[in-house]
Amino acid sequence: MDESRLKRVMANIFDIPGAEINEESSMETIINWDSLKHIQLMTAIEEEFQIILSIENMISMTNYPTILKVLSEYEK
């Protein structure tokens, strides 16, 4: 799983440096990460990794570790 791609996507969507994104990053810690931005992040992740997320995935992916976990499931 190439985390740099995910970090690039998140940096672009939330307008923050990629270096600031880490295991702690979540809807609570990133100010720009509201519900509308969340849907945009989901779209960007789908486009970047060429996957289609389930609505349950979309609801759960509100922090960095969960996003990684979901993406790794798609890699299998």
Added chain:
Amino acid sequence: MNTVTSLFDTPIDNLKFDEIVSANRNFEKNNRIDHPTHILFLGNITIDPITEYFKYLGYQEDLPLNIRIGGYNNILQEIIQPEGCLQKMLPDVIVLTIKMDHFNDKYANNFSSLKQDEIKYIKNELAGFIKTIIQEIRHRSNALILIHNFEVPVHTSLGILDYQKTTLEINSTREINQTLVELIANFQGTYIVDIENLKSMIGYENFIDNRNWYLTRLPYSHRALRLISKEYMKFIKAAKGKTKKCLVLDCDNTLWGGIIGEDGINNIQLGTSYPGSVYLDFQKSVLNLYNRGILLAICSKNNEPDVMEVFESHPYMILKKDHFVSMKINWNDKATNLKEIARDLNIGLDSIVLIDDNQFELDQVRQILPEVAVMKFTNLPGGLYKDLIYRSALFDTLSISEEDRLRSELYKADVNRNILKSKTKTMEEFFTDLEMEVSIRNADNFSIPRIAQLTQKTNQFNLTSRRYSESDISCFSQSDEWSVRYLELNDKFGNNGIVGVAILHFLKNSAVIDTFLLSCRIIGRTVETVFLTDCIEVARKKGYEKIIGIYIPTKKNMQVETFYPNLNFELTGKNGDTVCFQKIIRDFPIAYPEYFKIINRA
């Protein structure tokens, strides 16, 4: 502005969503956005992510957009209330995104529980709601209004039975969309964005994203959002006059398959069976453009007699010599030929579209004449040659006037005028022989569409290049503070139609010529002197002693830089790019040549 082109060079469909977001943001952080077009979205759905696609397309066209999304399901409040978005933003464009689900949930999701009279009631209520919205906007704003039509359901509870009856869900919703078309005909500057048509382009399953709907009330997929934003852009480009006028076609492997100089007339591919049928269909689509007033020209590296033989004798040649206003069949490079075509027709190179099959030729034109739009006639997905031009939307306009339909006739009359010109000795004699008749009138319902179109499309002989919509012109013509005059010019070769517009704005101490323009077709006939005389006369009758002329320079209107000083207006000041001139009306009238016969000046 180099940064703009480099940053936004990539076609939007080659970029991922986050890259688009990032490109927009980088540009906005590093550049001042001058004179954006203000767009206001009002509706009962979430549509926010579309702004990124829409803005990107705007930057690409050098039309920066300032987009604002009104409160969810607060359409009328945003229009009517003093603190609403309409009053605060003064938008140039309002997009109405109304979805049935949040207007009447029963109709959208429980259609089978409705009785006939209830359905009728809901439909009337919906039409009334939309009518009220448009009226309330029009009381306050001349903005271009774009209305999404309604999605016709794809899956219904009655299944195959549903579409057998006009009263059931599918046909009933189609009828609503029909009613919407009838409704907007009563309002100026109001247009439908045919969501149904866009949906059919990529299919329901690609267009709708129910995850977005359930999570944020955004009904569309991102693929749909890209498509819809492109559709909006077509309207904005048309409203801003970024419409092409002339289609230049190559011959070999474009109008027919094969190479006429090598294969000969009997062996080129053009006919009813493949592959000739591809070219035949393509010619039919070109003929449709001709019928709607697009000028056609040929630019082909060939021996002229070979090409003429095809035009004259090939049984499946639907396009005839008469359809073309200019033919450059020679061995010169295409850029040189295109420049000549632009000069012959007196149109800008940025009004020209070239279709050619040869990548080298296209690259060369792109290099030398970047303002010419080029399209390649090969390797199209799904063999959609027929749709090639339509899809590009390069020729899309907001209206078709009588002048448009007659355009090729008008240009042919121009050719006859040029023959007369070469026979006569002086310009004076030529103009006298033309027997020109001028009429100048106030704008009326018949002329308003053409007047608005001229303000949107005229670039060269246009002193201020102010672009107005039909509703703007309509407002001016009804106001005491404004006067909209239009000029028609006839001569012995025919009627040129409406070819001049002047808009006067009456201020306290002076009358200001807000707009003064002439169609490129009649530049050089000195009719501007007659027209300016009329403006002065209008101002004098209103009791003014002073008339003010304005010149706002653009890349294309250099030829009118000295228009006012040449006619004895005196320079009074500069404000940024804007140059002001004035003339004391009683001083002396402007003389206009005697060869003009003034037939009507109401």
